[in-house]
Amino acid sequence: MSTIETDFLPAVGTPLDAVSTPRAVIDEARVERNVQRVQDYMDAHGLRFRPHIKTHKIPALAHQQLEAGAVGITCQKVSEAEAFASEGVEDILITFNILGPGKHEPLRRLNERVARLTVVADSRATVEALGAAFRDAVKPLTVLVECDTGGGRCGVQAPADALDLARRIAAEPGLRLGGIMTFPPGDAHGSVERFLSDARAMLETAGLPCPVVSNGGTPGVFQAHLVPSATEHRAGTYIYNDRSMVRAGACGWDDCAMHVLATVVSRPTRERAVIDAGSKALTSDLLGFRDYGHVEDWPEARIASLSEEHGVLDLSAVTGEGPAIGDVLRIVPNHTCVVSNLFDHVVFHRDGRVTQVVPVAARGLVW
Amino acid sequence: MSTIETDFLPAVGTPLDAVSTPRAVIDEARVERNVQRVQDYMDAHGLRFRPHIKTHKIPALAHQQLEAGAVGITCQKVSEAEAFASEGVEDILITFNILGPGKHEPLRRLNERVARLTVVADSRATVEALGAAFRDAVKPLTVLVECDTGGGRCGVQAPADALDLARRIAAEPGLRLGGIMTFPPGDAHGSVERFLSDARAMLETAGLPCPVVSNGGTPGVFQAHLVPSATEHRAGTYIYNDRSMVRAGACGWDDCAMHVLATVVSRPTRERAVIDAGSKALTSDLLGFRDYGHVEDWPEARIASLSEEHGVLDLSAVTGEGPAIGDVLRIVPNHTCVVSNLFDHVVFHRDGRVTQVVPVAARGLVW
Structure with a gap:
């Protein structure tokens, strides 16, 4: 594997808001809770x-x-x-x-x-x-x-x-x-x-x-x-968990352990923001939705379209100015499984800091 | 990188129909022609x-x-x-x-x-x-x-x-x-x-x-x-090139240098075939199409839906029996760029045989 990816992965202890974007990040505490909850149900x-x-x-x-x-x-x-x-x-x-x-x-x-x-x-x-x-x-x-x-x-x-x-x-x-x-x-x-x-x-x-x-x-x-x-x-x-699971009633937003972090890189108009996560970070999976993920701090913002490395947000339903250039957004993807398959590494965090950077060992294993 | 991927890549000289599926394969002669044609146009x-x-x-x-x-x-x-x-x-x-x-x-x-x-x-x-x-x-x-x-x-x-x-x-x-x-x-x-x-x-x-x-x-x-x-x-x-480029009139099917090879793994009904290429091989990019690629030998077959590792073909418009279990299909994807981003290696071929297996060096480089 190229060292270009590994050279710029965050160190353990890095605050989550200093992680280079786009990046799939995983909340360790939520993973633990999700694993236990379903196992408890099966056991019961x-x-x-x-x-x-x-x-x-x-x-x-x-x-x-x-x-x-x-x-x-x-x-x-x-x-x-x-x-x-x-x-x-x-x-x-x-x-x-x-x-x-x-x-x-x-x-x-x-x-x-x-x-x-x-x-x-x-x-x-x-x-x-x-x-x-x-x-x-x-x-x-x-x-x-x-x-x-x-x-x-x-x-x-x-x-x-x-x-x-x-x-x-x-x-x-x-x-x-x-x-x-x-x-x-x-x-x-x-x-x-x-x-x-x-x-x-x-x-x-x-x-x-x-x-x-x-x-x-x-x-x-x-x-x-x-x-x-x-x-x-x-x-x-x-x-x-992911946006589709919240819609299915199987979990709440606080149970979503994976987010894609993305930086707002452009605000061309009042109603449009562009982030550095496109279909190569969020995937084009709609799973019945009409847009490409849930923006945690701006739920009225719609990720209306994706090109490969850009996501275009429609802010027409957002009150006020909306996110500013440079803001880092936390996005719950529509479908978490396909996002895992895009990243060679995912970043685990707890209490706002990076705890581990883990290779996605079976990513891209196709046969 | 895991050797699980590299251990099972095809050797140079392997006939294309013996390549393990799903796999993105590239026709070298078509690449040469595509490169030259556009450069000639720009020069002119x-x-x-x-x-x-x-x-x-x-x-x-x-x-x-x-x-x-x-x-x-x-x-x-x-x-x-x-x-x-x-x-x-x-x-x-x-x-x-x-x-x-x-x-x-x-x-x-x-x-x-x-x-x-x-x-x-x-x-x-x-x-x-x-x-x-x-x-x-x-x-x-x-x-x-x-x-x-x-x-x-x-x-x-x-x-x-x-x-x-x-x-x-x-x-x-x-x-x-x-x-x-x-x-x-x-x-x-x-x-x-x-x-x-x-x-x-x-x-x-x-x-x-x-x-x-x-x-x-x-x-x-x-x-x-x-x-x-x-x-x-x-x-x-x-x-x-890809299916979207053919639709745009910018090329013909014979100019499409990338195919995804997929094996028919199931024929549950007369009108349904299932292949071993899903959204982790073809991607969910529709680019305005209503299905997920062009099946070269069965153009009436529609890749109607994808799950992660399965593609479901609707054969209702196909005359006769349609593809059999075990057949390997050549699919022109809707959007070639996002397919490149899924595979750690692509297989080049010429005259029906593998010529090179090439790492997709910048795949997954996200920052």
Whole structure:
């Protein structure tokens, strides 16, 4: 890595308002509170909790989640799983149909290296490719059947299809059937529970094991108990929270642990301010919003448009002068997970001072 | 940097269809043609050309642009400029109001290190801060007045304001007035030329120098000659091109040098395919489109939605079966510059084989 980035990272003890912008900063106390709150909820409902590391991509935070009581972690990529296995994480679920050039060999090595590795599959093609890759493996790979319970992404379409695919998995000598998994729609209406309980019943009737029923999603994290068939829940965003989570009612602004710090670099007109954070700091993710983040001290200011390194604020609803050139703004991003993926390092702080500068170890790991 | 990324990059000579996905790949022959075509146009119209490196963030490509005849490069960040100065680029324009903690000291060092460094300013606050930082510098910093000629981002609002700010710059002992600069609106309607020619005339009448009139933008790159006051033009995207450039009429699909390779990992329904490229590979930039890229072999397939690591294709307009699980798709992204900023490495190819794997040196340099 170039030293151009690392040379200008803030030293421990630097006041937060002296950190060079744009920069993603993380409130340590809020992270601790968010980790504990969700773990307490899962414990209270007897749900095993398996946080998704896509949000932070930082092994030390995964260990913090595990120490709080999580049973393992969730990744989306073999390369991400590698990064966390390298730092001692021993129970990893990769919620992805792993296919394509160059993926199976590292997956095999990873399976031999960690105590428990699990992947998902939603088609015969995925199962056959995994089966071929693991036929002569010293240790079988555990596979869950991915079910589309309304999320409209991957997954078999009906419980009977889950049974069919489970049979295929069970028939592969290199694979071990581990159960079922879903990435649910935002609002369940009972359909998630119906699908999962029907599928599990069909597997069990057929004499197939279904020890794991893995449900997921942060926006509905505190409704996870409404899917009683689930044995475990996955969530990622809750550790930092973001504007979308506040809108979903899952947290308040004071629970948002990530901010993007940005400096006002221009005030061309009464109604326009320009900040040094654009789509390469905040991302273009709207998640249903019409603007690009919540400006903490100026909630009436709208981040109306982004170019790559500029954010244009519409101040027409702001009373008074609005922020001045040189002011540093704290912005809660729409979607925290994609912001983590832009920065090689994030800055942790407590009581207004930098406590750590942490590499985002799994940033940009794409395969 | 973690070796998890570098361990699994393709070797030189690998066939393109054996490259692990998702991956941004670059067609070398198309890059050469794009570089030459725009340089030829600028030469034909007597315009100095100053390519913006935000698109590729790779020093070797900047040198290719300079060898073709570019006079220097454009950056948006001090850290980007550092990365290119470290690789021997000697004429750099940073088109940004440089303000905020920790920026001025590295800017001073950079100014002493390269032959020609220029920045822009659109306010007294920016000029005063630069003036203070460079008051006792051994070499003055060249500053252009940024003008808002309709782009609605940064810039003084009227030619008279440009004159006022030019006077301020000229009065600072550590600064040198270099002229004026604009980031124009997509469609000029003559307003860009009027603003720039009026501002230059006012500076010259006041006895102030205005050797540089810097215009910019790729979508209108082949209309650059319609702003005769400009002495130089800046453009970035033209080196790779993308879907937005095809829509703008500035190139054809065969001029698009960047593709994102993605594998079809799921076919849950007749009308839905899921690929392993989501917003962490394609970005959420829509740029006015309603979907997230152009699928080269399946132009009727719409990349209807992205989550972080999944792209969901709507195949309802596709005749026949559509792509199968395991197929590798070549996608022209909506906006190439932001895709470059996601990948630590890009893969160059020629005649269907990998020729180089190149670190994206200035990726993630944020300050």
